[in-house]
Amino acid sequence: MIDASRPIRVRFAPSPTGYLHVGGGRTALYNWLFARRYGGTFILRSDDTDRERSTDEFAADIIESMRWLGLDWDEGIEVGGPQPTYHQSERFARYQAVAHQLLADGRAYYSFASPEQLDTFRKEAQAAGLPPAYDGRFRVDADEAARRIAAGERAPIRFAVERPGVTEFADLVRGDMRFEHVQVDDFVILRSDGSPTYHLASTVDDVDFDISHVVRGEDLLSSTPKHILLTEAMGSARATYAHLPLLRGPDGAKLSKRHGHTSINSYRDAGFLAEALRNYLAILSWSPGDDEEIVSLADMADRFELTDVSKNPAVFDVTKLEWMNGVYIRELSGDGFVGRVRALVEADLGRELAGDDVRTLEEILPHVQERAKVLTEIPEQVRFLFGDITYDETSWDKVMRKDGADVAVAGASEALDQLSEWSIEAVEGALRAMLETHELSARKGLQPLRVAVTGSSISPPLFESIAALGRDRTLERLSAASAKLAEAM
RNA sequence: GGCCCCGUCGUCCAGCGGCCUAGGACGCCUGCCUUUCAAGCCGGUAACGCGGGUUCGAAUCCCGUCGGGGCCA
Numbered sequence: 001m002i003d004a005s006r007p008i009r010v011r012f013a014p015s016p017t018g019y020l021h022v023g024g025g026r027t028a029l030y031n032w033l034f035a036r037r038y039g040g041t042f043i044l045r046s047d048d049t050d051r052e053r054s055t056d057e058f059a060a061d062i063i064e065s066m067r068w069l070g071l072d073w074d075e076g077i078e079v080g081g082p083q084p085t086y087h088q089s090e091r092f093a094r095y096q097a098v099a100h101q102l103l104a105d106g107r108a109y110y111s112f113a114s115p116e117q118l119d120t121f122r123k124e125a126q127a128a129g130l131p132p133a134y135d136g137r138f139r140v141d142a143d144e145a146a147r148r149i150a151a152g153e154r155a156p157i158r159f160a161v162e163r164p165g166v167t168e169f170a171d172l173v174r175g176d177m178r179f180e181h182v183q184v185d186d187f188v189i190l191r192s193d194g195s196p197t198y199h200l201a202s203t204v205d206d207v208d209f210d211i212s213h214v215v216r217g218e219d220l221l222s223s224t225p226k227h228i229l230l231t232e233a234m235g236s237a238r239a240t241y242a243h244l245p246l247l248r249g250p251d252g253a254k255l256s257k258r259h260g261h262t263s264i265n266s267y268r269d270a271g272f273l274a275e276a277l278r279n280y281l282a283i284l285s286w287s288p289g290d291d292e293e294i295v296s297l298a299d300m301a302d303r304f305e306l307t308d309v310s311k312n313p314a315v316f317d318v319t320k321l322e323w324m325n326g327v328y329i330r331e332l333s334g335d336g337f338v339g340r341v342r343a344l345v346e347a348d349l350g351r352e353l354a355g356d357d358v359r360t361l362e363e364i365l366p367h368v369q370e371r372a373k374v375l376t377e378i379p380e381q382v383r384f385l386f387g388d389i390t391y392d393e394t395s396w397d398k399v400m401r402k403d404g405a406d407v408a409v410a411g412a413s414e415a416l417d418q419l420s421e422w423s424i425e426a427v428e429g430a431l432r433a434m435l436e437t438h439e440l441s442a443r444k445g446l447q448p449l450r451v452a453v454t455g456s457s458i459s460p461p462l463f464e465s466i467a468a469l470g471r472d473r474t475l476e477r478l479s480a481a482s483a484k485l486a487e488a489m
Numbered sequence: 490g491g492c493c494c495c496g497u498c499g500u501c502c503a504g505c506g507g508c509c510u511a512g513g514a515c516g517c518c519u520g521c522c523u524u525u526c527a528a529g530c531c532g533g534u535a536a537c538g539c540g541g542g543u544u545c546g547a548a549u550c551c552c553g554u555c556g557g558g559g560c561c562a
Contacts (some may be wrong), residue, residue: 126490283501313494
C-alpha cells in the first residue's frame with residue numbers, strides 16, 4: 001500500500017473562510033496520523049485563493065485550533081519550509097504560468113463560450129438525460145482564440161479533457177474508482193480575471209510540494225479525475241488519494257453551522273479537552289481494531305491505517321463526546337485539573353483567587369473532578385465557596401418545605417458549633433450524630449443542610465463541602481437558612 | 490437530471506464465507522452503591538433495509554430494488 005519509492009508527504013489545506021470545524025479537524029488529524037505512522041511529512045497549507053471571504057481572524061483560528069489539538073506540522077504556514085510560501089494567495093503567478101503552459105501544450109484553451117450558451121447546453125443535456133458536463137463544443141480554433149485575446153478580449157482558460165476517455169484510480173478508502181470523461185467537463189482552470197480555480201491552485205500546489213497522498217473529504221471525490229488529469233498534464237506523477245467519509249449532523253445532512261456548534265474552538269470554549277475531542281474524532285470513522293475506544297495520540301499514530309477508515313458517513317454525536325470528555329477529565333492529575341479549572345473559576349467569580357481561596361479550591365476540586373463532563377460546568381458547582389450564597393428557588397422549595405428541614409438546620413448548627421476539630425471526618429461524625437438524636441434519615445436530614453450551605457440540592461459531597469467552606473461561614477449560612485425558614489412559617 | 494459514494498443496534502465502531510443464537514462503546518432502562526448530582530459496578534434493551542441469486546453454508550460474494558448522502562447544475 002505504501003509506495004516506498006516516494007517520500008510520504010501529506011497536507012491539510014483549509015481555506016480561512018471560516019473557523020476550523022470538526023470535520024476539518026478530523027481530516028487534519030487523519031493526515032497527521034498517517035504522516036506520523038509512516039514517518040512522513042505533514043504540511044499545513046492555506047488555500048486562501050478566495051480573498052473576499054478569507055479573513056485574518058479565520059486564518060489565526062486555524063493555526064490556533066491545530067495547535068490546541070496537538071497536531072504539529074513539519075512544513076507550512078507559520079513554520080516555513082523549502083517553499084517560499086504556503087499561502088495560495090501568494091502563488092498566483094505560478095498558477096497563471098501553469099495555465100499558460102498548458103495552453104501552449106494544447107492541453108487547455110481560451111473559452112469564449114457565453115454563459116447563456118453553456119446554460120442552454122446544460123439544460124438540453126439534462127432534458128435529454130445526458131451528462132451535463134460541458135464537452136468543449138463551443139471551442140474555437142487556436143488562431144481565432146489568439147486573435148481575440150490579442151484584440152483585448154478576456155476569456156477563462158479551460159482544461160481540454162480528452163474524449164472519449166476514462167480516469168481510474170485506487171482510492172485508499174473507497175477502493176477502485178472509475179470516471180468516464182463524458183462526465184467530466186472541460187473545467188475552468190484560470191478565470192478571465194486571472195485568478196485560479198480551486199482545481200488548479202490545489203493541484204499545482206500538490207504537484208509543487210510533492211504531495212504523495214491526498215487525504216481529504218469525500219466531497220472532493222468526484223473532482224479527483226480533474227486533479228489527476230491536471231497533474232499528468234503537468235508531467236507529474238499523480239498522488240495516491242484517500243477520501244474520507246463526511247461528518248453528518250443528527251438529521252443525516254452534512255454537518256454544518258445549522259447543526260449547532262461545529263467549530264473546534266467552540267468545543268474548546270465549551271470545556272472540552274483537546275485529547276478527548278481528538279480521540280473522539282479519530283474513533284468516529286476509524287477503529288484501532290480491538291474494542292478499545294480510549295486511545296492515546298501516540299497509540300493511534302502507532303496503529304493508524306487509511307485502509308481501515310470506514311466508508312460510512314458518521315453522525316457527530318455530542319453525547320458520546322461528552323462521555324469521553326468525562327473520561328479524560330477523570331484521567332487528569334489533581335494538579336492538572338486544578339490548573340485547567342482555576343482560570344475558569346476566576347473568570348466566573350470576576351476576581352483572582354489567592355491564599356486560602358486557592359487552598360479551598362484545591363480541597364473541593366477532587367470531588368468535582370469525578371463528576372464533571374465538561375470543564376465549564378465546574379465554576380457553578382464551586383461558586384458557593386467563594387462568595388455570598390444564592391439559593392436556587394427550585395431546590396429551596398423542594399427541600400426546605402419538608403418536615404424536619406428546620407430541625408435539621410438548627411441541629412446541624414448546634415452540632416457543628418461545638419466541634420473542636422474541623423475536618424471532613426469530624427463534620428461527618430457530628431452530623432451523623434445529629435441525625436440520630438433527631439431521628440432523621442440521611443436524606444431528610446442532610447438535603448436541607450446542602451441547600452442551606454451550597455444554595456442548591458445539587459452540589460459536591462456535603463461533608464467535603466462543609467469542611468471546605470469552614471466553620472464560620474457554615475454557621476452563618478445555617479443561621480441565615482434558619483431565619484429564612486422561620487420567616488416563612 | 491447526470492455521475493459517484495454509502496447502507497450492521499437510536500448513534501459510532503467490529504465483523505472481511507462457517508468461530509454470529511452478530512461483538513464492543515455511547516445512549517436508554519433496571520438494580521447495587523449512596524447525603525444530592527455524578528462516577529463506579531451488575532444486568533437488560535436494541536441492528537445485518539428489501540428481493541433475488543452464487544454456495545453444503547452469506548451480515549460477509551453477485552445482481553436488482555429501495556433509502557440516505559456527495560459533486561456538477
